[in-house]
Structures are given as C-alpha cells and as structure tokens.
Amino acid sequence: MANLFDHAIRLGDDALILGQRLSEWCGHAPMLEVDLALANIALDLIGQATLFLKLAGDEEGKGRDADALAFRRDVLDFRNCLLVEQPNGDFAQTVARQFLFSNWQELLMMEIAQAPSPALSAIAAKAVKEVAYHARYASEWVVRLGDGSEESRRRMIAGLDWMWRFVDELFDPVDGAPALRTEWDARIAGTLRAASLDLPKARRGVMGGRAGHHSEHLGHLLCEMQFLQRAYPGASW
C-alpha cells in the first residue's frame, strides 16, 4: 500500500485530468443537455481533485497547495492512470472512457470511504455519491448507443476498443485495487449485455501512468490547462 501522499496524488490526478478532458466538451456537446451533464461531471471531478491534491500538499508539507500541484507540476510528475488522459474522440469514445473509469472509481471510493485514513475516507465518502451518478449516466449511454442505431453501435464498439487496453492499469496492486476487479468485471459485463455488446477483445494492457510514463496526449492537455499559471504565476481574479 502506498503512502498517503502518493495515494492522494494518484486519486487527485485521475480526477483532475479527467475533469479537464471532459471540460473540453463544454460548448461542443451534441445537445445542450449533454453539454451541461458533461460539464457537471467535470466540475464534480475537479472538486474531488482539489480536495485530494490539497490533502497531498498538506501531507507533503512543502507548502504546495492544490493549485501548485495542479498547475505547476511537470508531466513526468503526474500520477494519473493512462485511461483518463485519452482523447475525447467522438461522444461514444468519451462515454466509453467514462463508463470504464466511473464504475472503477465508484468501487474504489466505496472502499476508501471505509479505509482507516480519516482524511482520505472523508473525501471518498463525499465523492462516492457523485461518482455513482457518473457511473449510472455513462452506463445508460453505453446501452443507448450500443443498442441504438447501426452507427451509434459501431461508434460505441470503436470507443470501447480504444479504451480497453488502459483497463488493466486501474487494477494495479500499488493502489490496493486488484480486489475490485471481480465486481468491476461483473458490472461492465452486465451493462454490455444490456447494450447487446460483446466484451472487447482482451489486449495487452498498457501501463505506466502511475510511474509518470504518460502518452503524448497528457502533455498537450497540460499545456492548455497550465498555460495561465505558467505565464502568470500566482495570477488570480
């Protein structure tokens, strides 16, 4: 089991990077209602990231607050899983990423909410309600798209295929998360069955995010997210 700082950084970075990714949809989603829903989920995640990163900063004790950790840290120091940094693609690809991630995050938050660390468990207990909704929202979209038109089905399958190789990393023992796999598998299989979709073909999992070995996508994301604080350190308004 990792120490508190590492653990909080990982949880915070997962939420931060996915929140930033989702916010790229703002103003571009297929419908106004979907636009709002994705922005809401993004805000939930950024809220969680703020709490986890603040905890990490306090634990580290070097005077870095959540903003410093989010906006003035280099790409190699990010500890998020590779799944959350993957590009949005089309709406189905975004749904696929959210579906796989939120179902995992909900199980993880439920577990951490019971964990001995009171600081972590308090954040997780708050997050679990938000994430339960994310998981439900994404799962319903998987069914709608998978069991929808020929085109939506094709896109949903392509989206899941894109994201599937990043699943194994979620259950990296370093998080104490392998035990969640059985329940996660059952959830995913259940929803895919309802969507009349097959489980994506098993592929060799890509790992490395927890060690700072990221895909090229993360650098671009950080460029945009960190621009202001890099150009004008400490700027506020």
Add this chain to the structure above:
Amino acid sequence: MSDKDSSSQAPTKEWPLWEVFVRARNGLSHKHAGSVHAADARMALEAARDTYTRRMEGVSIWVVPSSAITASDPGEASALFEPAADKVYRHPTFYTVPEGVKNL
C-alpha cells in the same frame, strides 16, 4: 394529432421535448421549472437533474412528455378567464384576519 409531414420524417434529428417539474422541499408541490430535450424518460430525468437542480433547488423531479400536455387556447382566453374578473365575492377578502396569524 400530429400532422402528416412531421410524422413521415423518421427518425427525427431532434429529441422530443419534456416538461420538468421540481419539488423544492418536502411538503411543497412540484412546480414547473422548464423543459429539456431527451430521447427517453430516464435521459429526461437526468437532463432535468443536471439542468434544474444543480444548485440544490429540489428533492424530487417529474418529467412529462410535452406532447402529453393539453393547453388552453389563447384565443379562448377571454371566454375562459375574464368572467372571473368581476366576481370579487369569490375572493375571501371580507374576513378580518387577526393580527399575528401566520401562513394565511
């Protein structure tokens, strides 16, 4: 009821419209809050949740297909509503309300 032109264009690009009713607190009735587009009832509930209750406005939501609502004809407004205008005796304004009585 729908005219033939629109029903023959299947499937439509636009999702159907749903009217959203939100109960602000237990004990109050659901009030009309607005409308959302959604392909099905569950999606409508979620869109309503994200659109109309994100600032703690509600504890319960109803969604109703807008097409299920029958509205009064504005052209008949004078026949429907104006006759009530001069019937002041229907307003209970002739009672004296004791001072200090709340919630009346």
